Amino acid sequence: MENQEKNANEEDLKIVRTTSTFDCGGRCPLKLHIKEGKIIRVEGDDFEEKDEQLRTCLRCRALRQYVYHPERLKHPLKRDGPKGSGKFKRISWDEALTEIAEKLKEVKQKYGNSSIFLATGGAYQGAYHDGVFAMMRLLTHFGGYSTHYGNVSSEGAVYATQTQYTSPFVGHSRTDLLNSKLIIMWGWDPARMISGTDTIFNLIKAKEKGIKIICIDPRYTDSAVVLADQWIPIIPGTDTAMMVAIAYVMIQENLYDQEFLYKNTVGFEKFKEYVMGRDDGIPKTPEWAEKITSVPTEIIINLAREYATTKPSALMDCQGPARSAIGELYNRCAMTLTAMTGNVGKHGGSAAGGLMGIPYGHMFFGSRIPPPYRNPVETGLKSVRGSLDLQLRFQARCHTNKVFDAILKGKKGGYPFDVKFAWFVNNNFLNQLGNANKSAKALKKLNYMVIADLWLTPTARYADIILPVTSIAEKSDLVRPWPSGPYFACANQVIEPIGECKSDLRIAEELADKLELEEFEKYPDENKALRFLIKLREDTRKNIRNIDKFREDGIHRLKLEEPYIAFKEQIVNIENKPFSTPSGKIEIFSQRIADLNDPENPPIPKYMERWEGRYDPLNKRYPIQLISPHPKNRVHSELYLVEWLKEVEPHVAWVNPVDAEARGIKDGDEILVFNDRGKLTIRAWLTERIIPGVICIFEGTWYDPDENGVDRGGCVNTLTKDAYSPGGASALNSCLVDFKKFKGGA
């Protein structure tokens, strides 16, 4: 029979254990079946404890279509038509690197090193072959470069946690969710965004244990579908108003933990004054919040009472609501509530803060080839250490969501550099930053651009030279997950590079030769380099005793004696183990922010109405709020072309039938979504799962403007704004649009 024959033929089958490095943060164990040098199948984790298996999701289940996709770039390419035309001709590596080296030398000589721009992203995060580290090292040796600050995903949460805790490790082991009595998921959809391989399963276990779960979100998410005992829909951008009203109820009814606040925090009194309206005459009552959030007063009151009296409770804020004009204030307010309820540092509690990382096996502690990373272009600047002044970050850099504005305007626009040469690595920024049409304009104007990628992405279309990069199946590396583990993972090379692809590190090493940078140290022996990098970091050195076994297994799981709890150390012993904030306590009021004297950046968390929300006057023209969450069948724009994933979910916009009917739109209609920044087309999916007045388009499909400038790829960033909050959050979820039936043309 057919299948039995298959078995007989599989005697030469080889199974290699490895992992992947997409920007989902999971580094799931994979067993790749290799036959005649080709990946033929993918299997997942087979750890003996089935409940603890780190089961990979659909994305890596489709890994082999990604690796062998016919549209993978296989040779270096040189532009052979106008910028953006997508016309390229094949050239050799030698030609490509010679041209790049000449260009680099020319720009350095004519304009100086600050005109060389490095645009880095998170599409590959490895210790060894990582292109970001390789290019930083190379360009440092070359005399320096300009770059950008602030990550696109979570900068609001980063700023918020730096403000109140001075630590990004605000997470608990996921198993600790089972110690909660109440879990509040606020703008968090791990069913889609993964958020740690074992997260959704632990949440399901918590629910089945009888722990109540409340989901607050503009959408009834897939996580809410399986988890929510209660769904509280909320108008995007107003979460903070609801949080403030929850604080009001707790204060009014004396339901907050005064002893915890007294012992562990500073500035609660100032927050209280704001909440009760003593400073601005507006008590932040549930009635006040209802008008802003659309959440009924009674629901706010009940939630406040339930959260304050159920102990321990885990308030799980995330990063999405902070990708907005209000940004960090959402996470700061959530953190303040966790302090008011005394849930910080407790089993089953949560410190909030949106980042969810634990300091074991975390990506932040990953190894990398040693410096110099001191970028000569950035030496002699005022120190940013400990400061919350975002402007200090921009002494030599631009904000990440302003990369294209900076390329477009340069010094005349107030930026610290004029870009004449740009190297893009591990990113598809045109697609993934705000205002794609403006980005395209900037890239058309850019003098010279190199990109290293696996694909001819919308960003790569504008490059002068494209360098083809190997996939994770074509190289070995050390990688780490975020936000949850704890484990160390190892990627093993399973196949020969496709075409002429090279890793980013090899590209940098060869370019170093062309630039005659003798001091640029090379690490040509992969096996030796990996051993060196394992030994370089204390956690891997101590834990991974048998490196051969680690490589063979592809994973080293860390066993913790008990679930990790953020700030437990501080909370049980604040006198001797203070927080590293200036006061040594959780700073609900931040003097460091107060010193900045910026009315837009308040020292206590507040609800503030900013631009392109429900109450912006622009709402009269563009009455629909656009949100752009993670897609379920890609990682941002990675894996976009993989057919097995594409067919799982067509690219559709979630539209409430109320909004659709008002515009004569039926389910499945092609609609034009538009604002002053751009227009895109997409099919409407009519669903009761979204609050009226809001449209949801999942980010990451590829920008594809037609001859009328209408993006037929439905890339959401055609509509979003290239702006950031006072704390540096890329404000992509603050976006007003309208939509109508698409009838062709513009």
Added chain:
Amino acid sequence: MQIGFYFDQTRCIGCSACAVACKDWNDIPAGSEKWMRITYNEKGKFPNVFVSYLINPCFHCEDPVCIPVCPVNAIIKREEDGIVIVESNKCIGNEECDSKCLKACPYDAPQFGPEKGAKMRKCNFCLDRHLEGKLPACIETCRTRALDTGILEELISKYGSNKNADNFTYSQRTKPAIVFKPKNK
């Protein structure tokens, strides 16, 4: 003996990892041929919404109606485990017989590629894995552990005999080999 599936509908997030794993393991190109499908059901009005997902492989029915309708006896039910398999080389293709198996099946399990006169293929319970003592790819894939399999009688004693779920009606005629933990509104 009859193998069967167990599906905990309350755990399914509709992620479709099982469907992708099925395509990978059985080497099926993207397109119309889907041995594992996920169906979606939404009820209610904002904000009182109910959503369920449902797996749809071949349920390896106790009385498979696809077998008697096949004009060339290409479909057989294995006595040793009840797995319903198709001998695709015998199948004369969907044009020649007008997809009789697909029309007979209440669950649309028989699948055809996009090519003219495509021969029927469908979920075979990952027979190759089954013969090696391994679980079907979909079961091992499920991140929320919503899927299980085993001998149907044992599944019933372990999980109960619930044969209906949201968006699914048990066919008395074909007797699909599945038990559920259904999701109820």
